[in-house]
Amino acid sequence: MIFLSFGVKTDVVFDFLKKRLFFLRYSSKFFLIGVYLPSENFFKNIIMSQSVTAFLGEVAKRNANEPEFMQAVREVAETVIPFIEENPKYQGKMLLERMVEPERVIMFRVVWIDDKGITQVNRGYRIQMNSAIGPYKGGIRFHPSVNLSILKFLAFEQTFKNSLTTLPMGGGKGGADFDPKGKSDIEIMRFCQAFMTELSKHIGGNTDVPAGDIGVGGREVGYMFGQYKRLRNEFTGVLTGKGISFGGSLIRPEATGYGDVYFAHSMLQTRGKSFDGQTVVVSGSGNVAQYATQKATQLGGKVVTMSDSSGYIYDEAGIDAEKLAYVMEIKNVNYGRISDYVKKYPSAKFVEGKRPWEVKCDIALPCATQNELDEAEAKTLVANGCICVAEGANMPSTPEAVTVFTNAKILFAPGKASNAGGVATSGLEMSQNSLRLSWTSEEVDDRLKVIMKDIHEACVQYGSDGNGYVDYVKGANIAGFVKVADAMLGQGVV
Ligand SMILES: NC(=O)C1=CN([C@@H]2O[C@H](COP(=O)(O)OP(=O)(O)OC[C@H]3O[C@@H](n4cnc5c(N)ncnc54)[C@H](OP(=O)(O)O)[C@@H]3O)[C@@H](O)[C@H]2O)C=CC1
Numbered sequence: 001m002i003f004l005s006f007g008v009k010t011d012v013v014f015d016f017l018k019k020r021l022f023f024l025r026y027s028s029k030f031f032l033i034g035v036y037l038p039s040e041n042f043f044k045n046i047i048m049s050q051s052v053t054a055f056l057g058e059v060a061k062r063n064a065n066e067p068e069f070m071q072a073v074r075e076v077a078e079t080v081i082p083f084i085e086e087n088p089k090y091q092g093k094m095l096l097e098r099m100v101e102p103e104r105v106i107m108f109r110v111v112w113i114d115d116k117g118i119t120q121v122n123r124g125y126r127i128q129m130n131s132a133i134g135p136y137k138g139g140i141r142f143h144p145s146v147n148l149s150i151l152k153f154l155a156f157e158q159t160f161k162n163s164l165t166t167l168p169m170g171g172g173k174g175g176a177d178f179d180p181k182g183k184s185d186i187e188i189m190r191f192c193q194a195f196m197t198e199l200s201k202h203i204g205g206n207t208d209v210p211a212g213d214i215g216v217g218g219r220e221v222g223y224m225f226g227q228y229k230r231l232r233n234e235f236t237g238v239l240t241g242k243g244i245s246f247g248g249s250l251i252r253p254e255a256t257g258y259g260d261v262y263f264a265h266s267m268l269q270t271r272g273k274s275f276d277g278q279t280v281v282v283s284g285s286g287n288v289a290q291y292a293t294q295k296a297t298q299l300g301g302k303v304v305t306m307s308d309s310s311g312y313i314y315d316e317a318g319i320d321a322e323k324l325a326y327v328m329e330i331k332n333v334n335y336g337r338i339s340d341y342v343k344k345y346p347s348a349k350f351v352e353g354k355r356p357w358e359v360k361c362d363i364a365l366p367c368a369t370q371n372e373l374d375e376a377e378a379k380t381l382v383a384n385g386c387i388c389v390a391e392g393a394n395m396p397s398t399p400e401a402v403t404v405f406t407n408a409k410i411l412f413a414p415g416k417a418s419n420a421g422g423v424a425t426s427g428l429e430m431s432q433n434s435l436r437l438s439w440t441s442e443e444v445d446d447r448l449k450v451i452m453k454d455i456h457e458a459c460v461q462y463g464s465d466g467n468g469y470v471d472y473v474k475g476a477n478i479a480g481f482v483k484v485a486d487a488m489l490g491q492g493v494v
């Protein structure tokens with residue numbers, strides 16, 4: 001039998017052959033070859049995969065050399081296009097085609113002077129991706145790897161994530177290829193001021209409200225806010241993650257890590273489990289990792305690893321509150337390396353140049369950066385008995401790793417759902433700024449818990465397969481899409 005396949009994914013054809021052909025021995029000489037009639041769904045899947053392939057082909061043509069952006073778009077297309085095909089309301093309006101096209105990309109020169117008096121030049125960006133449901137909202141990343149592809153993937157993800165929070169925030173992201181490592185405090189300030197001098201022309205409390213991300217924490221947000229105020233002569237909630245004394249929200253620093261753990265907790269509950277007594281592996285040692293570690297520990301988990309780009313530490317006894325305070329001192333005060341941990345706690349070990357996924361655990365929280373967990377590492381996690389992966393970082397698992405998790409039917413939450421607590425609390429900071437009020441930690445944390453629970457429910461609503469398994473990737477993408485798409489439909493062709 002020859003199966004001709006044009007433009008159809010080969011795995012679909014292979015799937016057909018596996019499921020539809022059967023062989024029976026009739027006599028010593030003859031075999032009967034039987035074939036089942038293909039189901040309606042089979043042909044639907046072929047047509048669907050053709051529309052996904054065609055869509056991705058067009059997007060790839062317009063976005064050459066942007067692998068991270070294409071990776072993020074592919075994941076959304078594979079789950080949202082079938083949904084669109086089943087819902088005529090979303091057809092014929094080029095909604096997804098519009099969503100992958102940033103409303104605006106701003107790219108600019110950032111010139112500043114280092115401590116030696118030498119002039120330095122960096123490249124700054126702001127991607128204003130989608131404003132259908134509110135002002136552009138999303139962090140600023142300072143890291144040497146920053147480029148258009150990475151920021152577009154982040155801005156695209158942000159649009160869906162912000163929609164999931166149910167708060168009125170569009171999607172955006174920005175940053176610069178500036179490396180904060182090894183820079184003095186005054187150099188950081190000069191860079192932030194130079195960066196904001198241009199960025200201030202494009203943002204505003206009702207237009208675009210940036211915040212922190214990798215390499216940008218409370219210190220950098222403060223310097224950027226000060227420069228914005230100086231240039232514009234206005235005190236507005238133009239950035240979130242501000243210091244508490246000038247309009248910041250309590251719990252915003254904790255929110256992404258806490259939210260990640262709250263989301264994981266909701267997932268675990270669907271299987272009658274919790275953090276209590278579980279071994280947890282965390283990657284990263286920055287903002288998200290620190291507070292994920294804190295909350296997982298408070299809920300009874302034992303976090304045994306943290307990492308940075310130089311390697312990971314393994315502390316079999318667990319990183320308790322006192323040890324975490326030391327990590328915070330290393331990272332937030334000394335801007336040092338995670339390897340310093342073993343100087344104070346020599347019973348722990350530092351594993352240089354490796355990632356922590358080889359450590360046996362029940363729960364994994366990737367909280368460092370994109371594509372930090374690959375297929376082989378995913379297989380190791382599953383083989384070691386890991387039952388839950390909740391992404392604190394944005395897109396930390398490669399697509400192949402995600403396939404390993406979903407095939408193994410373990411609990412897997414994509415970052416756009418599980419790390420949405422950070423931007424959700426930024427949304428709460430915007431509300432407090434508009435009201436000129438400050439809520440207590442308990443009030444903000446309670447709202448955060450409700451938001452994370454609601455995101456979990458939205459994922460279950462759109463991601464359940466009817467047999468008890470929840471595909472949180474599908475659920476998050478469709479739930480995120482629906483709100484943005486409805487708003488775009490309501491606003492006409494813009
Ligand atoms: N901050 C927030 O509110 C939110 C953050 N996120 C996402 O969470 C992740 C972490 O952000 P955040 O904690 O804020 O950032 P931080 O800058 O505070 O910390 C980043 C951590 O990740 C590590 N890291 C960065 N790049 C790499 C790399 N290429 N390889 C290995 N480790 C790396 C850093 O190590 P080193 O110091 O050695 O570079 C550091 O430990 C990012 O994906 C971010 O987009 C998502 C939602 C909100």
Ligand SMILES: O=C(O)CCC(=O)C(=O)O
Pocket residue numbers: 137138139140158161209210211212213240394419420422423424426
């Ligand atoms: O709080 C914000 O606006 C930024 C959050 C962010 O960058 C993210 O969710 O990835």
